[in-house]
Amino acid sequence: MPLKRTPPKSPNVATLDVHPLQTHSQSDPSLSVTNNPETIITKTMQRVKRKRDRSADQSELDDFKNTIMDILKELQSTVSEIKEQNVKLQESVDFTAHKYDEILTKMKQMEEARREDKAYIISLENKIDKLEQQSRATSVEIRNIPKRSGETKQDLLHTLNNIFKVIKLPPQETDVKDIFRNHKKTSTPTMIVEFGTVKNKESLLRHIKKFNKENCNNKLNTEHLSIQGPKLPIYCSENLSSKTKRLFFLARELASQEKYKFCWTTHGKVYLRKDEGSPLCRIESEGDISKLRVQK
Incomplete structure (x- = not known):
């Protein structure tokens, strides 16, 4: 006798609570959010925006690099100019120093010559004074x-x-x-x-x-x-000669101020003595007068 198989009963559609957009399962609610058209559009726009932002950042970085390179080039040019100026300045300093040394050497020579000339002039003056005194x-x-x-x-x-x-x-x-x-x-x-x-x-x-x-x-x-x-x-x-007259005048002035007891001339020479028995001072130049003042 043939077997009769009874097909299983179909579940009642009315008893299944299925979301119209849910196709397979209710276990992951996030799937419903991900598949939301608005969400998809928002995320797509965010990704596009992030790409644009990265592109803008890259452009700004390139501009910054270019600016830095321009600054470096300008700085390098400035440094080169400064180096060149320093070289010229060093040459100028060396030249000035050389000229200064030459001038200093000439000044020393002139000073030495001036001393010699002064000594020679003094010598001539003394000779003239001696001749003048001899004539008197x-x-x-x-x-x-x-x-x-x-x-x-x-x-x-x-x-x-x-x-x-x-x-x-x-x-x-x-x-x-x-x-x-x-x-x-x-x-x-x-x-x-x-x-x-x-x-x-x-x-x-x-x-x-x-x-x-x-x-x-x-x-x-x-x-x-x-x-x-x-x-x-x-x-x-x-x-007395003119020179000896001045020395005698200065000697008398000193004698009056410093209480020298004796001041006189003999044979055209000027002498001072502090007191009787004290050393004799011969005055040959105005420097001798100054020395006696200092010794006081």
Whole structure:
């Protein structure tokens, strides 16, 4: 007897709760979201945007690289120019240094030559002063004798002879070679007396010094010579050269300031002495005056 197979019952469609878009299973709800058209479109746009962003970033990076390369090229060009300028500057410095050394050498040579010239000039001045002093070796200066109107050499000799008589100078020591006044425009220009020998000159100075020492309260003056007018002291000294006169002036000034007891000249030389028995100081230049001031 034939078997009858009864087909299984079809499940009731009404009993299955199936989403219209669900085709296979309900186990992964994300599938429904992924397959959402709006979501798909959004994600597609995001991927396109990300691609565009990467493309834009790459473009910006390329622009940045190009900018950096331009800056580097400009910097390299600037550095090259600076190097070239430094080379020129170094050459200029070397040239200037060389010229400076040359100028310094010339200045040293000129300074040395100036020292030699100065020493030579001083030497010449000393020689000239020595010759000038030798030419005045037999002369004396007599100061404070008033000048007469229309005065002649005979008048001067008469005044000089009166001095000889007052100081009691022996006649054999009164040999006068010349007598005159200097050319300074004063009321009592100095009388210059030139003797025939140095011995006669020194004899006059010695007798005047002796007279003044013996008559300390009434030293040689115009009254002794019967000269009318106010009483004036008469001074007699060696006829010094210009240089020696200045040294004598400075020495007297120093003696007054520093209490030197003696200051005098003899044979055209200037001397100082602090006190009796103290060392003798000869003044040969203004530097000697400065040294004595420093030693104080």
